[in-house]
Amino acid sequence: MTSEPHRPPEGPSAHREAATLELRHIRKQYAGTAEPAIDDLSLEVPAGEICVLVGPSGCGKTTAMRLVNRMIEPTSGDILIDGASIMDRHPAELRREIGYAIQQIGLFPHQTVADNIAVVPKLLGWDRRRVSARVEELLDLIGLEPAMAARYPGQLSGGQRQRVGVARALAADPPLMLMDEPFGAIDPISRERLQNEFLRLQGEIRKTIVFVTHDIDEAIKMGDRIAVLRKGGVLAQYATPAELLMAPADEFVEDFVGADRALKRLALQRVRDIDLWDAPTVRVGDPGAQARERAAASPIGHALLVDDDGRPVSWLSATDLAADTVRPHEGRLTTVELDDILRDALADLLQGQVMYGVVTDGGGRVAGVLSVEVISGFLTEQGAGSIDEAPAPADRAAQ
Amino acid sequence: MTGPLVLAQVVIRDRSKDVGCVAKDGLCPAWIKDHIGDYMSPLLRHLELTVVSVVAGFLIAFALALVAHRRRWLVGPITGVTGVMYTIPSLALFAILLPVTGFGFVTGVVALTSYNLLVIFRNVIAGLDNVPEAALDAARGMGMTDRQRLWRVELPLAVPEIVAGVRVATTTTVGLAALAFVAGAGGLGQQIILDQNFKSNIVTASVLCILLAAALDLLILAGERIALPWRRVTE
Numbered sequence: 001m002t003s004e005p006h007r008p009p010e011g012p013s014a015h016r017e018a019a020t021l022e023l024r025h026i027r028k029q030y031a032g033t034a035e036p037a038i039d040d041l042s043l044e045v046p047a048g049e050i051c052v053l054v055g056p057s058g059c060g061k062t063t064a065m066r067l068v069n070r071m072i073e074p075t076s077g078d079i080l081i082d083g084a085s086i087m088d089r090h091p092a093e094l095r096r097e098i099g100y101a102i103q104q105i106g107l108f109p110h111q112t113v114a115d116n117i118a119v120v121p122k123l124l125g126w127d128r129r130r131v132s133a134r135v136e137e138l139l140d141l142i143g144l145e146p147a148m149a150a151r152y153p154g155q156l157s158g159g160q161r162q163r164v165g166v167a168r169a170l171a172a173d174p175p176l177m178l179m180d181e182p183f184g185a186i187d188p189i190s191r192e193r194l195q196n197e198f199l200r201l202q203g204e205i206r207k208t209i210v211f212v213t214h215d216i217d218e219a220i221k222m223g224d225r226i227a228v229l230r231k232g233g234v235l236a237q238y239a240t241p242a243e244l245l246m247a248p249a250d251e252f253v254e255d256f257v258g259a260d261r262a263l264k265r266l267a268l269q270r271v272r273d274i275d276l277w278d279a280p281t282v283r284v285g286d287p288g289a290q291a292r293e294r295a296a297a298s299p300i301g302h303a304l305l306v307d308d309d310g311r312p313v314s315w316l317s318a319t320d321l322a323a324d325t326v327r328p329h330e331g332r333l334t335t336v337e338l339d340d341i342l343r344d345a346l347a348d349l350l351q352g353q354v355m356y357g358v359v360t361d362g363g364g365r366v367a368g369v370l371s372v373e374v375i376s377g378f379l380t381e382q383g384a385g386s387i388d389e390a391p392a393p394a395d396r397a398a399q
Numbered sequence: 400m401t402g403p404l405v406l407a408q409v410v411i412r413d414r415s416k417d418v419g420c421v422a423k424d425g426l427c428p429a430w431i432k433d434h435i436g437d438y439m440s441p442l443l444r445h446l447e448l449t450v451v452s453v454v455a456g457f458l459i460a461f462a463l464a465l466v467a468h469r470r471r472w473l474v475g476p477i478t479g480v481t482g483v484m485y486t487i488p489s490l491a492l493f494a495i496l497l498p499v500t501g502f503g504f505v506t507g508v509v510a511l512t513s514y515n516l517l518v519i520f521r522n523v524i525a526g527l528d529n530v531p532e533a534a535l536d537a538a539r540g541m542g543m544t545d546r547q548r549l550w551r552v553e554l555p556l557a558v559p560e561i562v563a564g565v566r567v568a569t570t571t572t573v574g575l576a577a578l579a580f581v582a583g584a585g586g587l588g589q590q591i592i593l594d595q596n597f598k599s600n601i602v603t604a605s606v607l608c609i610l611l612a613a614a615l616d617l618l619i620l621a622g623e624r625i626a627l628p629w630r631r632v633t634e
Contacts, residue, residue: 071540096542106537110555110629120541152629168541178540 018047018208019082019175021068026077028063028233037063038074038233045225047175048206052223054213056256060233065178065212069098081176096123099169099177099207103184105161107153113139113164114149120172138167141201159190166198170205180212195221216257220245220264228253242268262379266343271336274378276359276368281306282316286326295321300356300369305329310365312358335360338367346375426598435603438590442607445586448576449615451508453569456515461561463516464523465549474524481517489514489575493582507584511575515568522564526557559630562623566616573612587611 021044028038037060045051053061066072068079070091079086086094107116114135121131139146142163153161162183169177183191183198199222202209213219219226220241228236228244230252237249245261245268248254258264280298282291282305295303295318303321305313314331334352336345338361349357349372361367420427460481467473487495492510500506530553538548554561577588590604624631 069540071536092542092544094542095540100537100540102533102536102540104531104533104536106531106533106535106540108534108538108552108556109531110558110627119538119543123542123547152632154629155632168537 016173016175018206020047020080021045021051021176021208021210022080022083023064023067024078024080026064026067026074026079028060028067028072029075035232036075038067041077041229041233041235043227043235043238045208045210047208049224050202050209050211050222052211052213052219052226053229054216054219054223054226054256055229055236056231057214059229059231061212061214061229062180064229064233065180065210068176068178068210069095069100071095096120096172097174097176099172099174099179101165101169101177101179101182103181105165105185107161107164107168109153111152112149113144113151113153113156116153116164117168117171119168124172134171138170141170142167143197158186159194162186162190162194163197166201170207175208177207177209178212179209181214182211183218184213198222217264217267220267228256263343265379266346266375267341269342269378270338271340271342271345271359271370272338274342274370274374276370277356277374279304279306279312279358279366279369281310281366282321282326283308284326284328288321288324288326291316291326292318292321300371304358304366304369306366309363312360312366333358336370338362342375342378345370346372349375421597421599424596424598426602430599431603438587438603438607441585441587441590441604442611444584445573445576445588445608445611448504448507448511448579448584448586449569449572449611452511452572452576453515453565455508455512456568456572457519457565459512460516460519461523464520464527467520467524468527468549468553469545477520478517481513481520484513485517487513489578490581493578497582502583504584506582507576507579507586510582511572511579514575515572518568518571519561519564522560522567523557526560526564527553529560530556558627559623562619566619569615569619570612573608573615577608 023041023043026038026041027036029036041060041064043051053064055061063072067074068081068086070086070089081098108119111119114132117135117138118131121134126134135149136146139149144160144163144167148156148160153164156164162185166179166182169179183194186194195218211219211222213222223241225238225240226244227238230236236256237244237253239247239249242265244253244257245265248257248261254261277299280294280300280303282294282303284305291303295301295316300315302315302317303326305316305326307313312333312335314329314333316326316329316331320329332352334348334354334356335358336348338359340348345357349355349370355372357370358366359368359370421430463473463477463481467477489510492513493506496506496509500509534552534556535548538552543551576584576586577591579586580589580592587604587608591601594600
């Protein structure tokens, strides 16, 4: 999980297809309690997708996750992995086929990083060579130096421990993974980084993942689908992040998603996803009249001076364009990139106290103009039509 | 008991030949230097008593702890019974055991073993209880059976506390073994009682006792350091 642009594929030992997961009318009631912890929960998670279970504390999201590897047994209902009921499986054997990562990580302090990662492969009886090859592969995948293999968990930073926890969950290449607030116990900056790394990783490994969090922002960021649970383990809504933000099923979901759900939608989009304005570009030496015409024709009322390579230099007002030809000019510009998340781009515009931001492509050339007006139009847009085309989070991270 | 004592005094030093320091029952380096060899056999016996009692006590207490770890209700009764054994005065216990196990090494070992049970049992249980919940949950969630979890996670992580219990038991046993002569088990206590008035004798035997306790303690500590590399790096 480093920020290198080209990551190696997961490696030769990883080849298993992701599994589908289905919860059918699950009910869980603990003895001596009046209310069930989970009530008639049905969910289908397609292979290779991240399903986030989210909800306030006491909504049974962790319970629901733990039912999947039989850490908790349901009172009634059935759970199927790839169409086969898990109730027919030996619990310990079932668990070895399901990746498991928890908030407290639970690394074994008496074992080295390598031994921690190797736990499940060893339980499965892999030979030593295969185990050590796999450990090496995973260390590389999570961006830890090979030398770290001999370290003990007590010698690692919080972020490194989280990575090792994820590597351990991935070790036997499980077709399904359970993750209970895996990034919950670290500072916000590291968490953000680990989330991004994980999404990039998921873009390659394409596991089916059940991801538990209480943080709706994390749910929106990580989830291909989000299951919002309310107290008593009742499913309030099961939808894609965009659907959830556009059309909350009821007041509970609306409240839980938050009053700023319109703004949250900005986090789902990138600058390239919305309609940009054409930039009224001019170059040094262009006829003044032509430049003035361009500026007047644009809703911005200014022309954009670019250099020979098409990189933006400065905005030019009518006064700047008074001469016969366009002259060199220096000025202040707010630029955003095509790949920027819309929310961050808006923040940049607000920060620069400007109405328009010059959008540049990967090469720094002008690709268009992002206007606050366009963003506000996007926010008030009704219907989910344009948003449904948004790529899944893993795709976004892979870009 | 007067019989063996009087006889022994003759063995340990010939009063008719005593002069100076020795005649005054004093602390005589020269005498100690000449006679230190006489203490080796009691010292070895003392070591033997200690090691056998600690090992036996460990095996019993460890087995009891494993059983009680799975059946928690047993912790109370076992603590109670071993606690009562711990409070029986050693002299009384030797007297109780004499008719059963006879005069000699076995009686000494049985009594000393019984004193080790409480501390080792309690420490094994405490060690197992202190294993981080998250490690247990992860072990279960990754598909370890109860037995695998016990041997691969719980016991290795309980080792520091188990070792701490064994250290206390060992040091205590070295001290208590000084009374094992009452049961006829010998040891350095036997040597002390042979000539209680002679300072050189008492000091020599006592110092050997202390050195034995310290040596065993250091040995266990060193063993722990070597066996638990993860403790070295995290402390």
